[in-house]
Amino acid sequence: MRILVAMSGGVDSSVVAARLMEEGHDVIGATLHLYTAPQQQAQKGTCCAGQDIRDAKRVADQLGFPHYVIDAEQRFQESVINHFVDSYVAGETPVPCIACNQGVKFTDLLGLAREIGADAMATGHYVRRVETSQGVELHRPRDASRDQSWFLFATTRAQLDFLRFPLGDMPDKKAVRQDAERFGLSVAHKPDSQDLCFIHNGSYSAIVERKHPEMAGPGDIVNQEGQVVGQHEGVLRFTVGQSKRLGNAASLQGERQMVVGINPQLRRIIVGPRAQACVSTLTLREVNWLIEPPLQGLECWVQMRAREVPRQARVIPFSENGALVSLAEPAMPAPGQACVFYQESRILGGGFICRPSQKINSEPKKE
Amino acid sequence: MTTPHPQRPMTYLDANATEPLRPCAADAMLEAARFVGNPSSIHTAGRAARALLENARETIAHALGADPLHCIFTSGGTEANALALHGLSAGRQLLIGRTEHDAVRQSVPTQAPLEWLDVDQNGQIRLDLLEQALAKPDALPAFVCLMFANNETGVLHPMAEIVRLCRHYGAHLHVDAVQALGRVELSLLEQHFDSLACSGHKIGGPKGAGALLIQNTTHMSFTPLFVGGGQEQGRRGGTPALPSIVGFAAALQDALQHPVAYEPLRHRLEQAARSLGAVICGEKAPRLGNTSCLALPGQKAQTQLMRLDLEGICVSAGSACSSGKVTISHVLEATGFGDLAGQAIRVSLPWNVTEADIEHFIQTYTRLVATSTKTP
Structure with missing residues (x-):
């Protein structure tokens, strides 16, 4: 069958393309041009192609299948980077990879795949797609250390039908690299990508601060009553639930503190005692179900960060795409992050964590 | 596993990117490649190579109404244009068309005073604006740089009028003739161009050779891009790419001796495209006979290119980096x-285009239009 492979230029998606070729499919490679790195912008008239695009083209040329570079720069700016900035401005901790998978990759590129007559689109994500008599399911991959299922909760059932994730059954990354060597791919020893693709020099804050200079710089750490209890070096270094980087405010009156809220406009970090700050219920928005929405509620396991052990919970859908989650044990979810529902290895759905409905006073107390 | 691309059956309709090698050019370059000598060497082998080089120079210069003494071989069109912009424009106000190729747009000397010239709704240079720019009372003498034919649309500028204005105001006119070469009449002497850039591979010659021709009445200082060993009368350092240059000369002779009647083929192609809703860009202006720029409202160029390519049709979109x-x-x-x-x-359309190529394109394009989803 004709399969479009979304190629990042890394070893994973390159191996996907090579394996599908080997299986005899009509492979077409596509690499999204998402952003222009600052060092490229600085050089007048340079080509947009960074190393990753060159690598993807090289692999396609080596293996002998057509490869195209798709311009998605404006769409990526609007749907991922701007959204990322807005989310920080709202005091949340966004997950831009989810927005990118959902928009640029699984909507735009997938649409293009259909338009050029592809029967499926494959990616190098570590996640398993399982076809059953009841339909297609999405599962955690065999290699738990590479699990990307959390980042893919927003995949719709129609998208899942069309997608393929050939690396879900790989035992580990070593096996993927061995495959790359077996195919003689130039990227066999390329290091894994780190951090968000559009962040250069490791600084999230620079991107946000460029648009919102008022958010840059040090500010106060306050308690839930609005009293100043310490200083911090920038709100963008904090996420709700975090206990690091609090300095003297890490412990107040003998109680360990954690971040319970962020007010970027006032450059305030709000802390509260760990023991009291946790919540038992949270509200989700933009919920996506990979099963029929369980109107009566659902006992399952939820994972609220990219890397954490799932917790027991009950999820109750409400309205069009909201859900209420009651946690078996209280926890401190970070607004903007995803809360993803699992049953054993299967991913059932998920949504984005709303800012807490309970009152967290972020305004300075009036005397 | 390092396998070359499988040879899919293909219809090549991307002449303005590069043309298939003419057999006579392939023969000539193969023969030249067997010559041992460096044209700068004084021994027998060097002299033999130099004779080949000078023969090629005479062929090309004479074909273009230029003096062989002022025919400078370069690596191609980009270098020829860059060499003109750097070598001939000192102390002049640059006037450059907005629709020029990147070879020109990106080669403008950074310190030079520069004005972009707008085009009209057909893509032809606005003569009124050109004259306005030339007639500015205290302006420097101008260096006007315009393409004879546009690479994307094939549109021809009103060159006779441009020449008249440039002569009247004492401007240097540099013509980028990369797309025009071999496809329209060109003569430096008769058309009064001050300099002209061209390239071998756009007319079925090998890649790697181009030329900058300068009118021998143009007396001005010339600054080379690189001096090296003083080759090309000190105007372009580096050992000339003899096989490519010899192939270039052979291709040009062949192109001039065997002109292709592109128009009937293009007419058929454009009629079909128009009936499918395509807009033909620049069709109201005089154009190169081989070039057709087809816009399909609501259809991204990228998707069209991919779909055509997957059906074995090689075309391009104007601006691909x-x-x-x-x-x-x-x-x-x-x-x-x-x-x-x-x-x-x-x-x-390349020099070896066939009716079957046109039919293949029309069939595939028709299918593409019939099965596209519009994405405004």
């Missing part, structure tokens, strides 16, 4: 095409 990413055409944007600037493909 070296990564292959298709972006909006600056030529069509400058011509005022708006959204259509991102929805146009360029079909350009």
Whole structure:
């Protein structure tokens, strides 16, 4: 069958393309041009192609299948980077990879795949797609250390039908690299990508601060009553639930503190005692179900960060795409992050964590 | 596993990117490649190589109404244009068309005073604006740089009028004739161009050879891009690429001796495209006979290119950078095409185009239009 492979230029998606070729499919490679790195912008008239695009083209040329570079720069700016900035401005901790998978990759590129007559689109994500008599399911991959299922909760059932994730059954990354060597791919020893693709020099804050200079710089750490209890070096270094980087405010009156809220406009970090700050219920928005929405509620396991052990919970859908989650044990979810529902290895759905409905006073107390 | 691309059956309609090698050019370059000598060497082998080089120079210069003494071989069109911009424009006000190729747009000397010249709704240079720029009372003498034919649309500028204005105001006229060479009449002497850039591989010669021709009445200082061993009368350092240059000369002779009647083929192609809803960019202006720029409202150029390519048809969109990413055409944007600037493909017929190629294109294009979803 004709399969479009979304190629990042890394070893994973390159191996996907090579394996599908080997299986005899009509492979077409596509690499999204998402952003222009600052060092490229600085050089007048340079080509947009960074190393990753060159690598993807090289692999396609080596293996002998057509490869195209798709311009998605404006769409990526609007749907991922701007959204990322807005989310920080709202005091949340966004997950831009989810927005990118959902928009640029699984909507735009997938649409293009259909338009050029592809029967499926494959990616190098570590996640398993399982076809059953009841339909297609999405599962955690065999290699738990590479699990990307959390980042893919927003995949719709129609998208899942069309997608393929050939690396879900790989035992580990070593096996993927061995495959790359077996195919003689130039990227066999390329290091894994780190951090968000559009962040250069490791600084999230620079991107946000460029648009919102008022958010840059040090500010106060306050308690839930609005009293100043310490200083911090920038709100963008904090996420709700975090206990690091609090300095003297890490412990107040003998109680360990954690971040319970962020007010970027006032450059305030709000802390509260760990023991009291946790919540038992949270509200989700933009919920996506990979099963029929369980109107009566659902006992399952939820994972609220990219890397954490799932917790027991009950999820109750409400309205069009909201859900209420009651946690078996209280926890401190970070607004903007995803809360993803699992049953054993299967991913059932998920949504984005709303800012807490309970009152967290972020305004300075009036005397 | 390092396998070359499988040879899919293909219809090549991208002459303006590069043309298939003419057999006579292949023969000539193979023969030249067997010559041992460096044309600069004084021994027998060097003299033999030099004779080949000078023969090629005479062939090309004479074909273009120029003096062989002022025919400077370069690596191609980009270098020839860059050499003119750097070598001949000192102390002059640069006037450059908005629809010029990147070879020109990106080669403008950074310190030079520069004015961009707008085009009209057909893509032709606005003569009134050119004259306005030339007639500015306290302006420096001008260096006007315009392409004879546009690479994306094939549109020809009103060159006779441009020449008249440039002569009247004492401007140097540099003509980028990369797309025009072999496809229209060109003569430096008769058409009064001050300099002209051209390239071998656009006319079925090998890649790697081009030339800058300068009118021998143009007396001015010349600054080379690189001096090296003083080759090309000190105007372009480096050992000349003899096989490519000899192939270039052979291809040019062949192109001039065997002109191709492109128009009937293009007419058929454009009629079919028009009936399918395509807009033909620049069709109201005089154009190169082999070039057709087809815009399909609501259809991204990128998707059209991919779909045609997967059916074995090689065409291009105006503005593809070296990564292959298709972006909006600056030529069509400058011509005022708006959204259509991102929805146009360029079909350009090579010297060996056949009726079957045109039929294949029409069939595939028809299928493409019939099965497309519009994405405004």
